[in-house]
Amino acid sequence: MKEKIFLIVAASLLFISCATTSYTTGLTKGEAYANMYQEKPKVILIMPPINKTNKVEAKEYFYSSLAQPLCERGYYVISPIIALDFLKAESAYNSEQFLSGNINMFNQFMGADALLFTTITEWSKTLLSGSITVEIEYEMRSTKTGDTLFKRKGTLRLDKSSSGNGLASLLATAIVTGLTDKIEAARTCNYYVLKDLPQGAYAPLFMKDQKTPSAGPTFNDTAR
Amino acid sequence: MKKHKIGFLISTLLVLITLSSCATQTNLYSWANYSDDVYTYYKKQTPASLENLTKTYQNLLEHQRGTRGVTPPGTYVEYGYLLCLQGQKQEGMEMINKEKELYPESTTFVDRILSSLNK
Numbered sequence: 001m002k003e004k005i006f007l008i009v010a011a012s013l014l015f016i017s018c019a020t021t022s023y024t025t026g027l028t029k030g031e032a033y034a035n036m037y038q039e040k041p042k043v044i045l046i047m048p049p050i051n052k053t054n055k056v057e058a059k060e061y062f063y064s065s066l067a068q069p070l071c072e073r074g075y076y077v078i079s080p081i082i083a084l085d086f087l088k089a090e091s092a093y094n095s096e097q098f099l100s101g102n103i104n105m106f107n108q109f110m111g112a113d114a115l116l117f118t119t120i121t122e123w124s125k126t127l128l129s130g131s132i133t134v135e136i137e138y139e140m141r142s143t144k145t146g147d148t149l150f151k152r153k154g155t156l157r158l159d160k161s162s163s164g165n166g167l168a169s170l171l172a173t174a175i176v177t178g179l180t181d182k183i184e185a186a187r188t189c190n191y192y193v194l195k196d197l198p199q200g201a202y203a204p205l206f207m208k209d210q211k212t213p214s215a216g217p218t219f220n221d222t223a224r
Numbered sequence: 225m226k227k228h229k230i231g232f233l234i235s236t237l238l239v240l241i242t243l244s245s246c247a248t249q250t251n252l253y254s255w256a257n258y259s260d261d262v263y264t265y266y267k268k269q270t271p272a273s274l275e276n277l278t279k280t281y282q283n284l285l286e287h288q289r290g291t292r293g294v295t296p297p298g299t300y301v302e303y304g305y306l307l308c309l310q311g312q313k314q315e316g317m318e319m320i321n322k323e324k325e326l327y328p329e330s331t332t333f334v335d336r337i338l339s340s341l342n343k
Contacts, residue, residue, distance in 0.1 A: 043329050064263035071296050072252050076329050079298040081266055082305055082337060111332025180260055187259055202252060202292060 023215050029198050030210030032217065035149045036198045037210060039142050041113035044070055045078045045106055047095035048087065049118040058123040061186035062136075069190040070116065074203025078110055086110070099139070107143035114140050114149055122155070131159040132185045138193050152193050154219035158185040192223050253290035256283045262302075278306070297327055301334060308341050317341070 030037060046066045051059040063084075067077045087093045090109075095117055098106075106112045122135035137153040196215045199205040205212075261280045265273040281303035285295055304319030317338065324334045 043333075060263065060267065064266070065259045067298060068255055068259055068296075071298075074252065076297045076327050078330070078333050079302050079305075081262060081302060083333075086336065086340075109332075110336065111329065183259055183263055204291075 023213050025214060025216035027214040027216055028210060029196070029212045029214045032196070032214035033150050033198055035142070035147050036140075037207065039113070039144070039147075039149060040201070040207070041075070041140070041142065041149065042201050043076045043078060043111055043113045044116055044140070045083060045110055045112035045114070046070070046080045046116050047098065047118075048084065048093055049120055050096050050099075052119065052121045053123045055123045057182070058120050058186075061123075061182050062118055062120065062190070065183050065187040066116065066118070066190050068187065069194050070197075072191075072203075073194055073197050074200030074206055076200075076202075078112060083110065099141075101146070103141060103143050103146060112143050114142050116140050129159065131157055132182070133157050134185070134189050136189065136193070140197075150197055152196060152215075152217055152219065154193075154221070156189050156192055156219065157222040158188055159222055159224050188223050192221070193219070251290045252292045253294075253296035254284065254288050255296065256280050256287075258284065274306075278303075281306070294326060297330070298323075300326065301330070301337065305337060305341075313341070 025032075046063070049059045049062045063080055067080055070077045084093075086109075092098070098115065099117060103115055106115055117137075117139045119137045119139075120134065121137070122133060124133050125131070126133070133155065134157075135155045138151065139148060140150040141147065142149055199209055257276075257280055261273070261277045265277040267273075281299060284299045285303070288295060290296075300319050300323040304316040304321075304323070307313075307316030307319060309316075320334060320337060320341075323330050
């Protein structure tokens with residue numbers, strides 16, 4: 001009898017475990033990001049993040065960790081570290097000036113179909129728990145039409161510390177202060193937000209994910 | 225007794241499948257320590273950080289276990305650019321040109337790099 005119950009529990013676990021995420025927004029990606037499906041940008045230029053916090057390093061954590069998740073979404077990403085040299089040479093390093101207005105020169109100059117802007121408004125660490133709180137906005141703009149193709153904004157708490165008290169969790173907190181964990185936190189944030197981005201040309205669901213539920217334009221969540 | 229054992233075995237198997245099924249993430253590419261190494265190198269250009277980054281590029285070129293089975297965008301071009309800056313211009317240029325072959329949409333950007341290196 002015991003085994004039977006165990007079997008039933010195990011079997012039901014199997015069914016519920018991989019259920020697709022559902023959101024309360026009721027939006028599909030096709031509805032939330034219609035411009036993305038219309039323009040189908042292939043080449044993305046990551047703009048140096050706009051940092052409105054007093055943590056200078058926050059800009060670099062994000063700048064160095066955006067290419068990877070964006071490539072994983074199926075896009076061709078212009079190498080940020082090389083692009084940086086060009087942007088500096090052209091006095092285009094300050095991204096804020098391109099948030100509105102004509103950005104067609106990035107298409108002519110670098111072959112970018114769209115620019116990805118990020119604006120960081122908070123980057124703070126709780127000393128006790130070691131968790132990092134980020135408030136950030138992501139916006140993708142077309143270099144051809146200037147239209148916004150994708151935009152998400154919100155707060156994400158990145159909790160890397162183990163639960164529970166004692167020496168182990170204190171040690172874990174100490175590790176969180178390491179450099180790798182800050183980049184890891186930025187990367188986790190990028191993955192979290194860009195998960196809602198329609199897949200690009202190199203991903204299996206390119207132009208097939210319009211019906212997928214969208215998490216919507218705002219977020220307030222905890223990621224581990 | 226035997227029946228119980230089989231039931232237990234099946235349940236254990238099911239639990240194992242459950243645990244493994246959602247854990248495997250399908251990535252398009254392998255990345256090794258790319259973002260850490262690239263951050264560290266550009267933050268502080270030391271012989272050690274250069275060596276780490278170089279090793280990561282070589283690793284990305286040689287070992288791709290992602291579903292696409294090809295090098296991720298930017299690897300050839302970054303590695304080639306780095307080689308050129310260190311005086312290995314011919315090898316670097318060849319590397320950069322491979323980016324165009326693999327990702328033709330990078331042509332405008334790659335040609336821009338090549339012309340800046342030829343100045």
